[in-house]
Amino acid sequence: MSGGADITVLATGGTIDKIYTLTGELEIGPPAAQRLLDVLSTDLRIEVRSVVAKDSLDLTDADRQVLADAVDGTESPSVVITHGTDTLTDTAEHLSRHASAAANKVIVLTGALQPAAMAVSDAALNLGAALLASQTLRPGVYVCMSGRAVPAGQVRKDPSTGRFVRRPPITAP
């Protein structure tokens, strides 16, 4: 893996990347992960790349396939994906079905309830957690929000609190 990254961060937009424009609207800015990681003094090679820049409610299955291909195309064993929170668990499930890399990479999706550009935001805490999860978990796809990492399919967002909670397994009747 000479020359490659240890961890690849793929940005897809979402709340974490939102900035406030001159016309008083929110738009997706450049990947916040880059600025958040700039505070870190490390010899880990971390590469941040933008794959798509959308509100997660606007992501299509085509976008998710572009993302799955991007994941499959990375050389690093650890992949962190920053993503809007509304459909973050959907994309995680999509990747666990469609990214063949899920068999041998650790793929961790994270995001934020408050934009990283706000003075008070959960973005840095979540990104730090995802970074660690991507190095310590077994291959597969995980959602890393609310302070923990949960395998894709076993977690949902509670829209009334923004909290990501474990979902009871669906058992056959």
Added chain:
Amino acid sequence: MSGGADITVLATGGTIDKIYTLTGELEIGPPAAQRLLDVLSTDLRIEVRSVVAKDSLDLTDADRQVLADAVDGTESPSVVITHGTDTLTDTAEHLSRHASAAANKVIVLTGALQPAAMAVSDAALNLGAALLASQTLRPGVYVCMSGRAVPAGQVRKDPSTGRFVRRPPITAP
């Protein structure tokens, strides 16, 4: 573990907790971890507690023993310790020798190169990483700085960069 915390955070002072006083000096304030974790919407039960409040260069072996006892006294399986960076690896090694809890708890030490009270700091990213490490690693004592978690004894701080780097294992002659 009914009623107990899932994760206990023990604060010991250090750069992460430094605040600026009216007289123009730095002093150890209340545990920064509490405020950093307040941004998190989670159903994890995280308890933050101050054990000692010192610059890590001033920590004595007696202080380290107080900390080891505090770790042994926690009920939660995951313990995060916030600590000054100068002797963080020393305390990690001390705990791996003297905290009997190291056999069945995950104990993760972290800190920051810039106080959490600064506008730009690595504190939130490091704490998020430590939080995750304390839930995903096997029992033992770890240093979680510079974006990764390394077992106690295998890492040192490079004072010229503030970076925590893996230390080559010491082999017998």
Added chain:
Amino acid sequence: MSGGADITVLATGGTIDKIYTLTGELEIGPPAAQRLLDVLSTDLRIEVRSVVAKDSLDLTDADRQVLADAVDGTESPSVVITHGTDTLTDTAEHLSRHASAAANKVIVLTGALQPAAMAVSDAALNLGAALLASQTLRPGVYVCMSGRAVPAGQVRKDPSTGRFVRRPPITAP
């Protein structure tokens, strides 16, 4: 003026007061001026009060009259108004015509291009400037943006830059 405030700050909403909600939208939060002023150690008696909480494009003449009445009802000689930037100069002109207090109070309108809740915002700088202007200028209505205070009617917002610039006086033909 026993018991009264030295300076009254009236909040009307606008960008300066915007916060990000759980559902991913911006809404007008509590007056940002209060939190911005909390950093100040002063024996000035400053009272912050919300009059209306709207995007300034949604302010009606009825709202402006409510504001004019609120200004007339204050006892302090200095009044600072925080306001959305899009119609800030319109409200200033309205007040100079309709607030009878404009004859004996210094009334200063200010706001921000970035919400005060963002990590990087012009809100504190603008509010500090408005606070000073309200104590040093002669009675009348002023717009305090872009680092200076200009009498109502002599300034407009350049929408392409967000900058407030002096407007050439309209001369009779």
Added chain:
Amino acid sequence: MSGGADITVLATGGTIDKIYTLTGELEIGPPAAQRLLDVLSTDLRIEVRSVVAKDSLDLTDADRQVLADAVDGTESPSVVITHGTDTLTDTAEHLSRHASAAANKVIVLTGALQPAAMAVSDAALNLGAALLASQTLRPGVYVCMSGRAVPAGQVRKDPSTGRFVRRPPITAP
């Protein structure tokens, strides 16, 4: 004054400019005023320049003379000086006696109780106030702290609160 600045900001160090170093100490960084003013969209020409970079307790009369000469050498009618708070009023009095420019320029000293690099600081509010004061007051030397501008010699810092309060005039016996 073609080509010149409208306002000159002279930095002298002090709390406002303090940054935290890798070795855990505070030192005077580059003038914080520059970064604080970068948020402002304005056509005012504001020039920021470092004259001396010291804790204000360490400023000597020689330093104050260098500053007085720098003030006299500026072409702009408005001069803002950022300064440590401990001897800010002393320097103001020195300038009112020794800077000949005090006769035809508005010279405003300001600073901060918390470094501008902290997440919560009075630096931006104070600088905004000083900026406005430098454009609206009559020629002379002023201290702009605690939300107001007071002529040199009529104000002192209360060390127990950090607050700048009016000083009763000294009357002859």
